[in-house]
Amino acid sequence: MATLEKFSEIWARACERKGGPAIVNSLLPDTLSAEEISEYSDAQLLSVISKRVFQSGFVWRVVDNKWPAYEKAFFDFEPMKVLMLSPDQIQQRASDPTLIRHQKKTQAIVDNAYMIQQINAEQGSFAEFIANWPTDDITGLWQVLKKRGARLGGNTGPYFLRAIGKDTFLLSQDVQAYLTAHKVVDAGFTSKTALRQTQAAFNHWQQESGKSLAEISRVISLGVGDNRV
Incomplete structure (x- = not known):
């Protein structure tokens, strides 16, 4: 080097x-400061994660315009409610013309809700887990999101962190x-x-x-x- x-x-x-x-x-x-980031709710974080997943490789403006419909379809992104969706209900949303027809990205909403719940169980708070991660190893956090989440590799995970004010x-x-x-x-x-x-x-x-x-x-x-x- x-x-x-x-x-x-x-x-x-x-x-x-x-x-x-x-x-x-x-x-x-x-x-934002660690204290400010730790105040995010799980629903707020899941919403931002999901939006970044859909924006990856897609026109951001279209995703922004459809996001109110996503908030309604996915119970304002409350992870526990999202995780109660049946496979048939997930499929219905993946083919809903008011949303974006993309099976894998729609499934990622559910998978990332599960990630949040698992990290909550292990660490006590997903928001605090992100807030307290040291920035001198921010790529380590990228790797956690990629490994444990769905469709959060490449720049998607970092763009999520940037969107919530985490220094990256x-x-x-x-x-x-x-x-x-x-x-x-x-x-x-x-x-x-x-x-x-x-x-x-x-x-x-x-x-x-x-x-x-x-x-x-x-x-x-x-x-x-x-x-x-």
């Missing part, structure tokens, strides 16, 4: 491309392009080696800059490629 570029250089490049520090600062994402970087196309070009990683991004190398780099930049992982991720994106944020 190559010597890491200083974050001050990454920051300067983003500022040059976007028009100065004030503009870059205005584009940085917010994160994202492996967007621009961030991946930067990490590859600067030889920060020497393996495929789905590998544990690449995730470990990426985590180490972001931990270094965080200690250097005092910024959150989410902010660092955004600054990298603003300084390279097509500026997808």
